[in-house]
Amino acid sequence: MNYHQYYQTDVINGPGTRATLFVSGCEHQCRGCYNQSTWNPCSGHEFDEQMQQRIIDDLNDNRIKRRGLSLSGGDPLFPANLDAILALVKRVNEECPGKDIWLWTGYTLDSLTAAQQQVVDRVNVVVDGKFEQALADPSLVFKGSSNQQIHYLR
Numbered sequence: 001m002n003y004h005q006y007y008q009t010d011v012i013n014g015p016g017t018r019a020t021l022f023v024s025g026c027e028h029q030c031r032g033c034y035n036q037s038t039w040n041p042c043s044g045h046e047f048d049e050q051m052q053q054r055i056i057d058d059l060n061d062n063r064i065k066r067r068g069l070s071l072s073g074g075d076p077l078f079p080a081n082l083d084a085i086l087a088l089v090k091r092v093n094e095e096c097p098g099k100d101i102w103l104w105t106g107y108t109l110d111s112l113t114a115a116q117q118q119v120v121d122r123v124n125v126v127v128d129g130k131f132e133q134a135l136a137d138p139s140l141v142f143k144g145s146s147n148q149q150i151h152y153l154r
């Protein structure tokens with residue numbers, strides 16, 4: 001998996017102060033996508049062991065109290081991303097007690113493969129659905145268009 005951006009401290013993408021990872025790779029091709037440069041899974045930088053460790057360390061760093069991790073993109077549930085994302089969410093669940101995980105995806109929860117579901121089973125909140133330009137509304141919180149849904153799972 002590759003990633004485009006990592007924000008060590010972020011107050012925009014999800015509730016509270018968070019760490020946020022924007023991964024590469026997306027097949028949805030939503031019209032009006034704000035992040036087209038992430039579509040190519042080979043774009044960005046390699047998400048290696050060191051990067052994974054950095055996120056764990058940031059979440060456990062008590063000097064800045066982060067509420068959790070946000071995963072966006074691109075699409076964290078893009079098939080080629082699933083192994084790396086599953087490994088990351090497992091580590092956050094096991095090594096970062098009390099930290100929540102929010103995940104944004106263009107897939108809808110009722111259309112997930114078994115491998116995608118394995119990731120979602122370890123995530124607290126999923127914002128799902130493609131970005132629909134005709135339903136775009138800048139007043140929405142944590143989503144871009146009104147068809148998207150925020151699912152509080154655990």
Ligand code: SF4
Nearest residue numbers: 026029030033074106
């Ligand atoms: S799911 Fe997100 S990143 Fe992918 S095309 Fe749609 S808006 Fe862009």
